[in-house]
Amino acid sequence: MTVARFWRAIPQRYNMVGTKCxxxxxxxxxxxxxxxxxxxxxxxxxxxxxxxxxxxTFSVVHSASDQYSEMKPYVLAIIELEEGxxxxxxxxxxxxxxxxxxxxxxxxxxxxxxxxxxxxxxxxKFVPDVA
Amino acid sequence: MREVAVIGAGxxxxxELWDTSFRDMCAxxxxxxxxxxxxxxxxxxxxxxxxxxxxxFIGQEHVGALVADYVGLGGDLHVPATRVEAxxxxxxxxxxxxxxxxxxxxxxxxxxxxVEKMTDVADATDVLAGxxxxxxxxxxxxxxxxxYAMIACDYMNKYGLTREQLAQVAVKNHYHGARNPYAQFRxxxxxxxxxxxxxxxxxxxxxxxxxxxxxxxxVIVCPLERAKEFTDTPIKVLASxxxxxxxxxxxxxxxxxxxxxxxAGNSAFxxxxxxxxxxxxxxxxxxxxxxxxxxxxxxxxxxxxxxxKFTEEGQTxxxxxxPVNTSGGLKSCGHPVGATGIKQVWEAVQQLRGEAxxxxxxxxxxxxTQNVGGTGATVVSHIFGRV
Numbered sequence: 145m146t147v148a149r150f151w152r153a154i155p156q157r158y159n160m161v162g163t164k165c166x167x168x169x170x171x172x173x174x175x176x177x178x179x180x181x182x183x184x185x186x187x188x189x190x191x192x193x194x195x196x197x198x199x200x201t202f203s204v205v206h207s208a209s210d211q212y213s214e215m216k217p218y219v220l221a222i223i224e225l226e227e228g229x230x231x232x233x234x235x236x237x238x239x240x241x242x243x244x245x246x247x248x249x250x251x252x253x254x255x256x257x258x259x260x261x262x263x264x265x266x267x268x269k270f271v272p273d274v275a
Numbered sequence: 276m277r278e279v280a281v282i283g284a285g286x287x288x289x290x291e292l293w294d295t296s297f298r299d300m301c302a303x304x305x306x307x308x309x310x311x312x313x314x315x316x317x318x319x320x321x322x323x324x325x326x327x328x329x330x331x332f333i334g335q336e337h338v339g340a341l342v343a344d345y346v347g348l349g350g351d352l353h354v355p356a357t358r359v360e361a362x363x364x365x366x367x368x369x370x371x372x373x374x375x376x377x378x379x380x381x382x383x384x385x386x387x388x389x390v391e392k393m394t395d396v397a398d399a400t401d402v403l404a405g406x407x408x409x410x411x412x413x414x415x416x417x418x419x420x421x422x423y424a425m426i427a428c429d430y431m432n433k434y435g436l437t438r439e440q441l442a443q444v445a446v447k448n449h450y451h452g453a454r455n456p457y458a459q460f461r462x463x464x465x466x467x468x469x470x471x472x473x474x475x476x477x478x479x480x481x482x483x484x485x486x487x488x489x490x491x492x493x494v495i496v497c498p499l500e501r502a503k504e505f506t507d508t509p510i511k512v513l514a515s516x517x518x519x520x521x522x523x524x525x526x527x528x529x530x531x532x533x534x535x536x537x538x539a540g541n542s543a544f545x546x547x548x549x550x551x552x553x554x555x556x557x558x559x560x561x562x563x564x565x566x567x568x569x570x571x572x573x574x575x576x577x578x579x580x581x582x583x584k585f586t587e588e589g590q591t592x593x594x595x596x597x598p599v600n601t602s603g604g605l606k607s608c609g610h611p612v613g614a615t616g617i618k619q620v621w622e623a624v625q626q627l628r629g630e631a632x633x634x635x636x637x638x639x640x641x642x643x644t645q646n647v648g649g650t651g652a653t654v655v656s657h658i659f660g661r662v
Contacts, residue, residue: 145414200429203479204476220425220476
């Protein structure tokens with residue numbers, strides 16, 4: 145991912161700042177600037193997500209694109225945040241540990257590196273939320 | 276709107292065609308289609324070319340003009356050629372644009388082609404990941420097998436689909452593909468081949484996945500009222516439907532139901548004024564085994580959650596209640612992404628003309644196609660009938 149493209153999503157990737165539609169109450173993460181339900185009638189404001197959620201579905205990826213080949217196998221999952229928004233992300237755990245409904249919480253991690261002397265992308269991944 | 280017919284169809288072999296270029300594949304499929312329709316270049320009013328990612332696979336954009344020029348429709352005849360892109364639904368959508376052009380009265384004789392050259396690039400997984408939401412899915416490590424694996428995981432959890440039932444989709448499609456001389460993999464396989472193959476993204480294994488392929492296909496359409504000028508066996512387009520959905524899988528209310536397939540299917544059956552049981556065979560988008568099961572459910576042929584059992588019983592094989600993917604599907608015939616939607620139309624034409632040889636569905640009168648872009652953000656569906 146290019147620096148410019150990454151840069152403009154820093155509030156989201158570093159702090160999980162999403163958006164909320166004050167008209168219908170829906171929370172969006174990743175953020176949306178237009179509410180897909182209310183469209184022009186929606187009123188979008190910034191919204192800080194808690195970073196807590198649960199696994200809706202998952203896969204253990206064994207064959208990845210070159211960019212992620214160092215990380216494999218990794219747990220890819222769709223998380224539903226407690227605010228109701230859903231996102232695609234990594235869950236850092238043993239592949240056999242993950243299950244549908246598993247509570248998770250966000251953590252700040254390295255996402256990838258552009259080679260040995262390139263940009264390092266940081267952002268959000270998830271870990272099991274053990275009580 | 277005018278009624279539309281398919282009057283010619285042509286295809287290249289699908290596979291790793293290292294000695295054939297993008298433009299040569301287009302020329303081969305296009306020339307075969309024109310010969311099949313008895314049409315010459317001067318008669319062609321327009322051309323639509325479905326290609327998903329020529330820019331990244333071969334570094335070539337502007338492929339509508341490229342192809343038209345190469346086959347002699349550009350420089351001398353100035354035929355308008357348009358590239359159509361909707362990820363793996365590019366071919367189906369190119370066909371729909373051709374149908375729309377004829378139905379509207381804007382054009383009479385139109386070529387719809389689909390093509391992809393995928394084996395000239397190193398990281399096809401990354402190119403294909405561009406059909407998902409790059410910033411919020413692909414950048415999070417989502418590959419296409421990974422996304423469909425998450426659909427499979429959700430489906431298995433909800434409906435109790437077994438790993439063996441899922442494997443049976445691939446076994447059946449290889450059985451069909453073994454009877455298609457243009458298929459990439461023309462060998463039958465057993466369930467254990469699938470279950471012992473390498474894990475790609477759990478629960479999907481290598482033999483649950485369609486391959487990286489090169490290939491092209493082309494068809495010619497014209498107004499139904501003119502079709503007999505060109506062929507004794509025109510195939511009527513009974514319905515052309517397209518529907519959209521969220522680009523990201525995570526935004527779907529139900530991961531294992533493709534809302535766009537449901538919407539496009541309902542629209543197609545309404546246009547054709549047909550019931551599901553009238554359909555004799557269907558070509559659906561089995562980019563991964565799970566996708567075929569979702570497709571026949573979402574099109575309304577079987578109840579949600581029952582497609583695995585239906586497949587296990589042999590009902591989707593030639594000779595069963597609803598033969599699915601008689602061409603071998605994406606799994607066995609191959610999946611040159613932009614070409615697939617036109618390949619499906621080509622197969623429907625073969626079946627309805629009774630020219631499908633060893634994979635012929637007896638007495639085929641009505642056939643349907645369903646072509647998916649991404650994880651279902653674009654779905655194009657057509658219904659065809661004998662005249």
